[in-house]
Amino acid sequence: MQAVKMYTTAVCPYCIRAKQLLKAKGVAQIEEIRIDLDPVQRDHMMQITGRRTVPQIYVGDTHVGGCDDLMALDAKGGLVPLLQA
Secondary structure, three states: OOOEEEEEOOOOHHHHHHHHHHHHOOOOOEEEEEOOOOHHHHHHHHHHHOOOOOOEEEEOOEEEEOHHHHHHHHHOOOHHHHHHO
């Protein structure tokens, strides 16, 4: 299974929802990068994604996007194949 990395904050309901979906799809470990605790990581996230909001989710080297993007990918049947790639 591909590694999953997620840029998050402490009290983000979308981050929680995204983590729940990923765990339901069999993801055992998610590398969480807390941008509310580390301004350097916030700046890095904005540079590599072009976005300011959390979560920002990577599956392997693929930037999936935010929670809505993750849900849409799953609805199209693309999440499991990406996780298993």
